[in-house]
Amino acid sequence: MGKPDVDYSIYLVTDSTEAILGKRDLGKVVEQALEGGVTLVQYRDKTSDTGHLIYTARTLHRACKARNIPLIINDRVDVALEIDCEGVHLGQDDMDIASARRLLGPSKIIGATVSTLSQARIAVDRGADYLGIGTLYATSTKKNTKEIIGINGIRKILHFLSVQEDAAAREIKTVCIGGINASNLQLIKHQLYAPDPFSQRGITKTIDGVAIVSAIMGSLTPKASSEHLTHLFHTPPPFSTILSPSPSSSSSSSPYTNKPTPTPTTLLPSILSVPTHNPLSHNMTNLVVQNFAASIALSIGASPIMSTNGLEASDLANLHGGLVINMGTATPEALHNHRLAIRAYNGVGGPIVLDPVGAGATGARREALGFLVASGWFSVVKGNESEILAVAQASGLSFTSSYSSGSRISGGGGGGGGQQRGVDSGSSSLSLLEKAYIVKKIASRERNVVLMTGAVDVLSDGHTTYAVRNGHAYLGMITGSGCTLGTTISAYLAAARMDRKVRRQSDINTVLSTILHYEIAAERAASLSSVHGPGTFVPAFIDALYQLRVEAVRYADAERGAGDDDADGDIETYADEGCKAGVRRYPGTKPSLWLEAMRVEPLNSIPDAGLLHEEVGLTDMDREIAYEVKTDADADADADMEGEDVPEAEKYY
Numbered sequence: 001m002g003k004p005d006v007d008y009s010i011y012l013v014t015d016s017t018e019a020i021l022g023k024r025d026l027g028k029v030v031e032q033a034l035e036g037g038v039t040l041v042q043y044r045d046k047t048s049d050t051g052h053l054i055y056t057a058r059t060l061h062r063a064c065k066a067r068n069i070p071l072i073i074n075d076r077v078d079v080a081l082e083i084d085c086e087g088v089h090l091g092q093d094d095m096d097i098a099s100a101r102r103l104l105g106p107s108k109i110i111g112a113t114v115s116t117l118s119q120a121r122i123a124v125d126r127g128a129d130y131l132g133i134g135t136l137y138a139t140s141t142k143k144n145t146k147e148i149i150g151i152n153g154i155r156k157i158l159h160f161l162s163v164q165e166d167a168a169a170r171e172i173k174t175v176c177i178g179g180i181n182a183s184n185l186q187l188i189k190h191q192l193y194a195p196d197p198f199s200q201r202g203i204t205k206t207i208d209g210v211a212i213v214s215a216i217m218g219s220l221t222p223k224a225s226s227e228h229l230t231h232l233f234h235t236p237p238p239f240s241t242i243l244s245p246s247p248s249s250s251s252s253s254s255p256y257t258n259k260p261t262p263t264p265t266t267l268l269p270s271i272l273s274v275p276t277h278n279p280l281s282h283n284m285t286n287l288v289v290q291n292f293a294a295s296i297a298l299s300i301g302a303s304p305i306m307s308t309n310g311l312e313a314s315d316l317a318n319l320h321g322g323l324v325i326n327m328g329t330a331t332p333e334a335l336h337n338h339r340l341a342i343r344a345y346n347g348v349g350g351p352i353v354l355d356p357v358g359a360g361a362t363g364a365r366r367e368a369l370g371f372l373v374a375s376g377w378f379s380v381v382k383g384n385e386s387e388i389l390a391v392a393q394a395s396g397l398s399f400t401s402s403y404s405s406g407s408r409i410s411g412g413g414g415g416g417g418g419q420q421r422g423v424d425s426g427s428s429s430l431s432l433l434e435k436a437y438i439v440k441k442i443a444s445r446e447r448n449v450v451l452m453t454g455a456v457d458v459l460s461d462g463h464t465t466y467a468v469r470n471g472h473a474y475l476g477m478i479t480g481s482g483c484t485l486g487t488t489i490s491a492y493l494a495a496a497r498m499d500r501k502v503r504r505q506s507d508i509n510t511v512l513s514t515i516l517h518y519e520i521a522a523e524r525a526a527s528l529s530s531v532h533g534p535g536t537f538v539p540a541f542i543d544a545l546y547q548l549r550v551e552a553v554r555y556a557d558a559e560r561g562a563g564d565d566d567a568d569g570d571i572e573t574y575a576d577e578g579c580k581a582g583v584r585r586y587p588g589t590k591p592s593l594w595l596e597a598m599r600v601e602p603l604n605s606i607p608d609a610g611l612l613h614e615e616v617g618l619t620d621m622d623r624e625i626a627y628e629v630k631t632d633a634d635a636d637a638d639a640d641m642e643g644e645d646v647p648e649a650e651k652y653y
């Protein structure tokens, strides 16, 4: 008999302990889970004697066979042989795979637990059919787990398998295990699909399924729980619905070809969407910039709310706004609130901007970043060079520079290897291509937009990468210009999702529009004769943000043919006193628009030439992230952030 074609998607691993099963009958619970759609069952019983194991295994096998679902026996090759079920699952301390294969023959399924690259390699070589990779997150179901490897540990093993020469490694099935439940399944699946823009194949391995114990066996309604988990596995999370490309589309034609360079015409709709929809910009930002951020949001046509209370985040998330999480002055309590808000916005698909202020400065901040990254998904991550390098590390990436110093440039170090001192950006020793490579690699892995700010901003969504040369040095001399760019991006993303014309465009174009609005406003403000330095720059900058927004509305109106200052529609709404002042000062907006001042360079070919070194072992950060998730009880932020000793943040652009 040939090996069955196995669907690994929802892999039920049973548990007979009272803590999970209670007084219920194992067979009945498994029956209900089968009704709910689990696709594979493993009988795992660590305490019963052999007679009982065989008796129970037979009962379960009957139930599974009735639904054409394979039954796997944990640890015990003898029991599997005796009842002639479909296979076994073997841990590192169990019978070795090659011996099991000899006993069971080629038609049986053999799974192996792995938590390291070498274990994965050996399991493939010895003929395993699938790998149970774990422990993903710590779980009370199994207290003696050997190593909590977190998302990054699983990513490394998947990546390792995908770059092996042999098809056996590349094609072996994989599930992950440990702490998986309905609240994290979609995020896990999303995070473990990590296309590699620099891989010849364009796409790297992802998991074929999730192995679950307590979320089904401990449920009072195993059928409903299995149905729900099945649904979640096959449904993209709310936050990813506008992402592209899908895994299938990426394999046929390369998704990494760059789109045409944006033009004022293509960017204008997203500029207009903010005043049109007046989106909410929900700021969980640092103490230093709250006032400034609110003023900036108002000036671009958004509606700011500076709520740091996680308990009201779900109400706010339902108002279709955008959230900014800014770590500038994060405390343990703030992190706890951030996690609540991240979950609320992810739950409804609302955009979130992460501004990891000062993430490279201290261990506490790196931990905080790990905590946030493990809490959910961010539409955009923006930061200066050292902050983005810290994000790379939290994402399990480390880089070796071959262009500049030849040194290791993994996360947290400022300026190509030095320690970030404050939260200011410091100097850089990375070349533009190195920055582009790093930004593209993270964006591709996280499937979001990553923006590294600096004299030249670099942004990428993993497919398209741009360098933006607009802006003015005064932005780097005032407090909060980086933070308030985050606020501006949140409003733009929210407006894009509310706008029929912009909704389908990729987030990178929305972020690009935001940067251009922001930085061309800075250029304009700085050029005024009334501006003598950073002090006079600030009010002029707020004015200019406002004026550019008004001019864009007028320009669009003129383009549509209305042409006069008293036109109806959008123009009527925004033609207030300040608007008229703006127009008097900058007449002749038709037919040209300030967007024509954009200095955007598409970075079409970023070489792979040894820029990246992906670590093969687990980093301390991986363990930290895994630890943060394991304690998931939401009260855990407190202890983790003890010892925060960084002065209140001043964020320089």
Ligand SMILES: Cc1ncc(COP(=O)(O)OP(=O)(O)O)c(N)n1
Binding pocket: 011, 013, 042, 044, 074, 075, 089, 090, 091, 092, 094, 111, 112, 113, 131, 132, 133, 134, 142, 175, 177, 211
């Ligand atoms: C799918 C899957 N993956 C991993 C395990 C763990 O197996 P093992 O290492 O043998 O540990 P115990 O289950 O025996 O505690 C598994 N059972 N299933």
Ligand SMILES: Cc1nc(C(=O)O)sc1CCOP(=O)(O)O
Binding pocket: 013, 113, 133, 134, 135, 136, 138, 139, 140, 141, 142, 145, 177, 178, 179, 180, 211, 212, 213, 214, 215
């Ligand atoms: C059986 C098992 N093996 C693990 C490993 O890491 O090898 S973790 C685990 C228990 C998973 O239980 P739950 O889904 O309730 O978290």
